[in-house]
Amino acid sequence: MHAILATLGYIFSPDRQRVLMIRRDTRADDIHYGYYNGLGGKLEPGEDVVAGMRREIHEEAGIDCTALELAGTVSWPGFGRDGANWFGFLFRITAWTGTPLDGNDEGSLHWVEIADILAGKLPMWESDRHFLPLVFAEKPEAFHGVMPFTDGRATSWNFNTL
Numbered sequence: 001m002h003a004i005l006a007t008l009g010y011i012f013s014p015d016r017q018r019v020l021m022i023r024r025d026t027r028a029d030d031i032h033y034g035y036y037n038g039l040g041g042k043l044e045p046g047e048d049v050v051a052g053m054r055r056e057i058h059e060e061a062g063i064d065c066t067a068l069e070l071a072g073t074v075s076w077p078g079f080g081r082d083g084a085n086w087f088g089f090l091f092r093i094t095a096w097t098g099t100p101l102d103g104n105d106e107g108s109l110h111w112v113e114i115a116d117i118l119a120g121k122l123p124m125w126e127s128d129r130h131f132l133p134l135v136f137a138e139k140p141e142a143f144h145g146v147m148p149f150t151d152g153r154a155t156s157w158n159f160n161t162l
Contacts, residue, residue, distance in 0.1 A: 005089075006042050006086055006087070007088065007091065008088050008090045009038050009053050009057055010038045010093065010135055011096060012092060017113060018111045019038075019117070020111055021037060021038060021112050023035070023036050023107045024107040026106055036123060039056060039057055039060045040056045040060075041056045053065065061100045062099070063098035066095040067096075068092065070090070071090040072145065073143075074087075074088045074159075075088075076147055118132065127149075127157070130145075130147065130154070131147075131159070134159070141162065143160065144162075
């Protein structure tokens with residue numbers, strides 16, 4: 001399978017009760033428009049996933065990651081534009097330096113209560129609700145999942161932990 005390699009990070013507040021998320025609200029043609037999401041993006045050629053995650057967080061939030069944990073991986077066959085396959089490395093960013101930006105070219109940044117995310121109180125990809133409990137688990141385990149998409153909707157979700 002050919003896939004776009006990407007990172008997706010969830011930046012925790014010092015008390016670990018909130019995460020910094022982007023609300024994609026700047027481009028109406030964005031497939032994520034109006035949704036809250038973690039920060040991240042495509043890896044650049046020759047870049048490892050940790051360097052890519054750090055770069056994306058710096059570019060999108062203006063902060064520098066000092067501690068990250070791999071939460072897991074998700075394969076999203078058919079997720080992207082024109083049915084492109086994506087493969088994401090999901091991270092918990094548990095320590096960072098700097099002052100987060102208010103927003104960037106893709107949207108506004110917000111500190112969001114983890115409890116509100118898990119309770120479904122925010123507009124987001126419905127499919128994210130399957131893996132976010134694993135990312136925000138009290139005793140997290142690395143997970144590796146697959147979530148095929150057809151016509152912009154997840155058709156199933158399966159995962160394993162180590």
